Amino acid sequence: MLVSNMFNGLVYGSLLIVMCSGLALIYGLRRVVNFAHGALYMLGAYLGYSVALHSNFWVALVAAPAVMALIGVLLDRYGFRLLQDRDPLTVVLVTFGLLLVIEDVVQTIWGKSNLSVQTPQLLNFSVDVFGAALPAYRIGVIVIGAAVALGLSLWLRYSKVGLFVRAASTDPTTTAMQGVNTDALSAGVVGLGTALAGLAGVVAAPFLSLSPSMSSDVLIDSFVVVVIGGLGSLAGAFIAALVLGMVQAVGAVYLPDVAVLLPFILMVAILIWKPAGLAGSRT
Amino acid sequence: MNKSRMMLCAVGALVAGPVVALLVSSGTALSLITQAVIYAIFAMGIGLLLRQNGLVSFGHALYFGGAGYGIGILLQLNLMPAELAVLVTLLAVAAFAFLVGLVIVRVPGIAFGMLTLAIGQMFFLTASRARGFTGGADGMNVDWPSTLFGLSQSVLLKPSNLFVLCWSVLVVLTLALALLLRSRFGAITEAVRDNEERARFIGISTVLPRASVYALSALVTGVAGILAALNTGFVSPETLHWSLSGMALMMVVVGGFKVLWGPPLGAVVYFLFKDILGDFATHWMTIFGIALITVIVFSPTGIAGALQRLFGTRRSAASGESA
Numbered sequence A: 001m002l003v004s005n006m007f008n009g010l011v012y013g014s015l016l017i018v019m020c021s022g023l024a025l026i027y028g029l030r031r032v033v034n035f036a037h038g039a040l041y042m043l044g045a046y047l048g049y050s051v052a053l054h055s056n057f058w059v060a061l062v063a064a065p066a067v068m069a070l071i072g073v074l075l076d077r078y079g080f081r082l083l084q085d086r087d088p089l090t091v092v093l094v095t096f097g098l099l100l101v102i103e104d105v106v107q108t109i110w111g112k113s114n115l116s117v118q119t120p121q122l123l124n125f126s127v128d129v130f131g132a133a134l135p136a137y138r139i140g141v142i143v144i145g146a147a148v149a150l151g152l153s154l155w156l157r158y159s160k161v162g163l164f165v166r167a168a169s170t171d172p173t174t175t176a177m178q179g180v181n182t183d184a185l186s187a188g189v190v191g192l193g194t195a196l197a198g199l200a201g202v203v204a205a206p207f208l209s210l211s212p213s214m215s216s217d218v219l220i221d222s223f224v225v226v227v228i229g230g231l232g233s234l235a236g237a238f239i240a241a242l243v244l245g246m247v248q249a250v251g252a253v254y255l256p257d258v259a260v261l262l263p264f265i266l267m268v269a270i271l272i273w274k275p276a277g278l279a280g281s282r283t
Numbered sequence B: 001m002n003k004s005r006m007m008l009c010a011v012g013a014l015v016a017g018p019v020v021a022l023l024v025s026s027g028t029a030l031s032l033i034t035q036a037v038i039y040a041i042f043a044m045g046i047g048l049l050l051r052q053n054g055l056v057s058f059g060h061a062l063y064f065g066g067a068g069y070g071i072g073i074l075l076q077l078n079l080m081p082a083e084l085a086v087l088v089t090l091l092a093v094a095a096f097a098f099l100v101g102l103v104i105v106r107v108p109g110i111a112f113g114m115l116t117l118a119i120g121q122m123f124f125l126t127a128s129r130a131r132g133f134t135g136g137a138d139g140m141n142v143d144w145p146s147t148l149f150g151l152s153q154s155v156l157l158k159p160s161n162l163f164v165l166c167w168s169v170l171v172v173l174t175l176a177l178a179l180l181l182r183s184r185f186g187a188i189t190e191a192v193r194d195n196e197e198r199a200r201f202i203g204i205s206t207v208l209p210r211a212s213v214y215a216l217s218a219l220v221t222g223v224a225g226i227l228a229a230l231n232t233g234f235v236s237p238e239t240l241h242w243s244l245s246g247m248a249l250m251m252v253v254v255g256g257f258k259v260l261w262g263p264p265l266g267a268v269v270y271f272l273f274k275d276i277l278g279d280f281a282t283h284w285m286t287i288f289g290i291a292l293i294t295v296i297v298f299s300p301t302g303i304a305g306a307l308q309r310l311f312g313t314r315r316s317a318a319s320g321e322s323a
Helices: A002-030 A037-054 A057-080 A088-110 A136-158 A160-170 A172-177 A182-204 A214-229 A234-254 A256-273 B003-023 B027-053 B061-077 B082-104 B109-129 B159-182 B184-194 B196-201 B207-232 B242-255 B262-298 B302-310 B313-322
Strands: A126-129 A132-135
Touching (some): A002 A182, A002 A214, A037 A057, A037 A088, A037 A214, A057 A182, A088 B242, A136 A160, A214 A234, A214 B109, A256 B082, A256 B109, B003 B159, B027 B242, B061 B109, B061 B242, B159 B207, B184 B196, B184 B207, B242 B302, B262 B302
């Protein structure tokens, strides 16, 4: 019981890692808290559903994030870039308006009823670990979460573009003066972040059902994660995502009555201790 | 605007309420404007927080639905007269918000908004899963006694009387807030909003004024929650849901938060539009989403700001000091 619960916590934590790394990347470069991120995740999941219906899951796993990346680049070019000199609040409210529009569009196209995506054949078996049967698909989700975390960390640490991204997150103006095209960089990063939201959506589709409320559920957990981790910090978000997944899963065993409240209690406790979050020096 | 002119406006507005109630004979129209007035009070609470603290709340439905649940539970338990229960609920909402505020106003900028969203949603989840007499996802009835403040229920719940009540509450609250914000309290909160560091330099504690504004805005929203509970006689988890907070925030932004009467104006515009749209209402999310984006991009000060620009700078300068 405990093993499989902790396992599920790890699975959900990995999903949150994929979500929150997108959120943190976008915040890092554009200083925008993207309220539409959950809606983009939902859009990715529904796109993945349609693609999977017509071909198969593996095509969806590539196609949906690719479409989302394009949407992200457009969002940056015709949204964030035009609004970059405005009050941060303005941009937040614009993303909030966007969230309403995307949710309505998704409901109009795919309807309000719950949909589900079949687990791909290749991963439709389970593995016995410590007497608990763990579905292989969920192990795959953990692998994807780990790959995203590791890939992003290495990319930011060792590649030239990663260096530019880190520089632009710290000081966009000086970075631009050194000859880095920060607008193109931002477009790429917002595209990547949006693609990650789409990837999270497709990955979540076979084990969480698709419904219009999926966007707000995951958005709120993601916000808790990035606030606990420290806004804009990738490492903080990774740790906080795993902690949140675990706390929820283990809480469901020992404290079933208050399990839904635990993330929030955790968040309040951490913020009393460290108002800027675990990794936070940035505001 | 000086004090005596403000009083005059308030008296005029108080008289206007019954006149409107007499003129509007259609019951549906009256219930629509009553609802608009209730949401105007709700929006004014959020607007107050935004204006005085520069902080956006995405979770104020917590205090709207919370007040409804508070009064519902107190009336169910039958511990005290309903009049006292209303007072206790409002005080409890304000006290709770003050405690929450002490923690969350220390979090800078937009992270604050994310926190309010998360906290609000926590209570939505709790309320929709709770068993017992709060009724979980089905909600609960609010059992108002047969007489309230000396008025019998049938008199009180007559649409025209209910409208006059809500309208008068709105006017009195607006006046009270306008007076309060002219005082030292208003000046301190504005100083903290504009430059927290300098406010600290001149010896002002910054957390307490912010938490107080947060509590005050929760109190205003709580009043709206109680009026809504009186209007519908029912409270459900939907009144705590973040989409309601978002809707109210939208009214604030569309109306304009720089002046006190902006958010109520936004509420009225919202309900008018919703009524006119009618058939298209299934797509109201898209319509309001686009409206929100348009207003915030092209007129960040909302309709109120646009009106002020339209009627010249003299008036905007005057209301900038007072309202």
